[in-house]
Amino acid sequence: MDWDAYAQTYRQLDDEATVPHLLRRVLDGSGGSLIDVGCGEGALLDRLRSGYGDSWTVTGYEVSNLRAELARSHGHTVLTSPDGVVPVEDGTFDVATASHVIEHVPDDSVFARELLRITRPGGYVYVETPVKLPGAWYFRRNPQAGWVLDKTHVREYRSAAAVDEVLVGAGLTVVAEDLTPLSYPLAAAGLLIRRVLRLPQSTKRPSGLAARTVSIPRYRQQAVLTRRPDGAAG
Template sequence: MDWDAYAHTYPQLDDETTVPPLLRRVLDDSAGRLIDVGCGEGALLDRLRETYGEAWSLTGFEVSTVRAEKARGSGHTVLVSGDGVVPVEDGSFDVTTACHVIEHAPDDEVFARELVRVTRPGGLVYVETPVKLPGAWYFRRNPQAGWVLDPTHVREYRSAAAVDEVLTRGGLAVVAEDLTPITYPLAAAGLLVRRVLRLPVSTARPRGLAARAVPIPRYRQQAVLARRPEAAPG
């Protein structure tokens, strides 16, 4: 997959305005080092900086140079490696986040292990991913996964338990989780129409009706907070 070409074609639209509730449980009354693996154009990093200021030292990681440069343009530190291996030492971060990334990974268990590797023993990992309930359908297609929310999804999990199983096999202990509706930004529909009609694409932040989002039937977002176990006694 040419992630830079994809980034040029599909600029990210973030319709979230707050830090996810499960993640806030970890961050509100503490401080330390956090890395957002698959940070995209820096939307979550923006919200974390606005909410916590300098309490948390923030780092992003990307496989796409295009997205990394956009995040850096907002003042974030972003590491890049096309092979998906985060170029840091083991146990470098107190908290690791990966929002809507694991469904793109060629091997989800290998990806989970990488999240474990960069997190210190006893540290926390926060993951978000789509869950496709029975009867769900979306108009995009991936040869491996069928009809999906995004053509680069190589899998969409069919239950919350399936997500937990992958993280557990990767070496994490699930602490908390929630399942909420997935919404579709109306601005994304506008972008799709403009691409089909070959019209210029605006980079302005959506406003009014275009800033709203509607639920996607039978799709949910699984948010999981998990812990890397403490190192075994020597």
């Protein structure tokens, strides 16, 4: 997959205004180091810096050099590598996050173990991913996963338990989780029209009406906060 070409065609749309509440449970009243794996254009990094810049040092990681540069243009430190292996020593970070990344990777078990590896013993891993309930359908297609939200999704989990199974299998312990409606920015429709008409893509993040969202029927977002046990092997 040419992730730079993909990033140029499909701009990252962020419909979140705040740091996810399960992640805030770890960050509030504490401090340390955090890495956002698959940070994209830096939307979560922006929110983390705004809310926790005095107490948390935040770093991004990307396989797309284009998205890494866009995040760096916001003043963030972003690591890159083409193979999905974060170029840091074991146990480097107190917290690792991965929002809507695990559904893209070739092997979700390997990815979960990488999140555990880069997190210190006793540290936390936070993951978000779509869950596709029975009857859900979306118009994009991946040869491996069928009809999906994004053509680069090589899997869409069919239950919250399926997500937990991957993370627990990597050696993580589930601390808290929630399942909420999955929404999509209205700006996505505008981007699709511009692609069809071969018009230039805007580099601005959506605002106003374009930033509003609609729920996708029978899809949910699974958020999972896990912890690496003390002494767990990477």
